[in-house]
Amino acid sequence: MILAMKLSLRRQRALEQSGPGLHGPVRVDPRTKALTKRLRPGDIAVIDHLDIDRVAADSLVAARPAAVLNAARSISGRYPNLGPEILVEAGIPLIDDLGPDIMTLPEGRRVRVEDGAVYDGDRLVAEGVTQTASTVADALADAREGLSAQLESFAANTMDYLRRERDLLLDGVGVPDITTSLEGRQVLVVVRGYHYREDLAMLRPYIKEYRPVMIGVDGGADAIMDAGWKPDLIVGDMDSVSDRALTSGAEIVVHAYRDGKAPGLARVERLGVPHVVFPATGTSEDIAMLLADDKGAEVIVAIGTHATLVEFLDKGRAGMASTFLTRLRIGGKFVDAKGVSRLYRRRISNLQVALLVAAGLVALLVALLSTTAGQTVFGLVGAELDDFWSWLTGLFSSPPE
Template sequence: MKMSGLLNRRSQDLAGVVGTVRRIEPGTPVPKRLGAKDVAVLDLNRAPVETARALVEAEVAAVVHVPAPGEEMLPRAAFRTLAASTVPVIEDADLADVADGTRVRIDDGVIYSVKSEDELAGGREVGAATLLAEVDSAEKNYVESALAHLANATEFLSLEHPLLLDGEGLPEIDVDFTDRHVVVVTGDASSRAQLAELKPFIREYRPLLVGVDGGAELLRSTRVTADVVVATPTEVSDEVLTDGAVLVVPADRDGRAEGLEKITELGVGATTFPAAATARDMALLLAYHGGAEMIVVTGDDRGLENAFRPASAPSSTMVDTTVSSRLVHAHACATLYRSRGSGIGLALIVLAALVAVGAVVVARDAAQDLLLWAIETWNSFALWVQGLVH
């Protein structure tokens, strides 16, 4: 007997379900060919109910819920849809090191390699009743977190509404934001990839660059010079502080700021910003009240999935609302820029085609006919390009 046949029979004899790992990233559709021989691995906290329905219809072998590190369950309808089905749902299984396409066997929540029978991850299979109870608990926790967060945000508003509405208390710095594009780079884990996506945008528009805490280190590591750094001096390197950027040091409302001794030792100038806000929020307010035309910010988005997490600052809820008319998330900006670039590329291709057609016309028609054709075609082409750009 061939070895492959022996392995297949052995896998079939063992308990549990067997399938191929298929990772589904947030915001991407369920693969059309997904079926009973696949194990769907995804973050159900980011999955719409349509994704869950597609998984049920595909009759996948199992669904493995892999949330972001440290993230609790959200009361998403996707969980309820799966609870009402016969598809096994596995939780608490760390599949970070398991590649897409790996053949696995799942028995009692534990995930094994079909090839070696090694244990890849220890999880737990949750039944319908348990899953529904978890969702009910998540819903209660979510609402309680939201109420506490909004209460703190309201308190921040009562303290800082002069700053939010009129910019009272903003430090005066030697940077002119008026009618400029501004990119605020935070120290969030997602900022590095987003900054890479923004490089074409930065090259063309030459925006003012503001590094916030670890975001200032990130800019320096990518050999990009920050115009402004908003950071606690002890949280960034000496090189960041001495690179020539305008330094803004966050301070408490009473004016106390951490790390000013380091600034003094390095012999560089800095301005303190007293406010009950985060460094990120201070950067946004500096750009907004400074007259920036558009503010692009990197980092985790502040949708409902993230808005009420313990790590989400209540001040950011009010600051983001204040600057919302000019605020664009980095991923959205990069996506729009790519679309614009694609349109211009297409326009150049069409122009080249028009030139080729013109050459044919030269060979066949009289000069007067060519001139009329060229004027007419160019006018239509120019109007079309204007539509792409605007």
């Protein structure tokens, strides 16, 4: 009986895999950030992500799924978001605007994707639009035409944030006390954003020489540990940082809303790690920089943060206004990681100079020994050294009785 059931299951699976299109198990989560943690190569990612941003797309590409099924529109036209273009260029099929029914698929269920349609066995689950390089290019062109409206909204959000957080931005009111000393030191803020791995690798000589205070913003703490270091501070709402990082001994600063609610506080308390709470509007990377500035950091070097207008808008949320104002607040202290990698040149240490001189002397001695004159000189020097040694040993030898 059991054997017959196994054979029947195998035949059913063979029939599913024999049809046209893509086949694979689905991983379902409305939050792309949470989904990529369990996504494996060959899985089919099912998300509900309006305007896929660049960070989400990079995370999906790194997981190498067989396809991405989006219940929402990957490009709504509000602004030219960068995510869909990244997915399409990576060769990952993107099926768009499938609707809420796609989110009802059970986790791990094998489905078939063909011509923008998703099938669970013979049942049609949902139909969407297959994005290609040309459709993405057309959608981005339309989005750029409406960019002025988003700029006006961004400006309005910026002024609203300035009114609400004026005391924090201007006077540092509300910044919590921490035990980690930042006064007069260089600080490296690591955000798991654009090209953070490459930037962190390029700054390895800088980190080794200057030993900056390392602040991980949520998952940025794991990036620091993956590179072989330990974070001194972890700042964020604790939604994407691992327990390994939270229990590494770093000081924890929990980002809370202005009304006092802190989604990550319960997790930190459950782990039993010491922490302080920082209530502030805006993003966690912003409060990390404001904290470093308020505590007297000499230089604030950033990895994975936002630098261009499109990157500010790419998050598609009002909180990005705080990022713009935070850059103005910390002013001359702020240095982008890419700028540091181009400007920084490692100084030559005393040990390196000594090794270089020693290598030069060895090369000179070898060259002299290869000539007749050099051999004569070394013979005379050897004879003088032998006479000197005989005289020196004679001073300490006992006189004959």
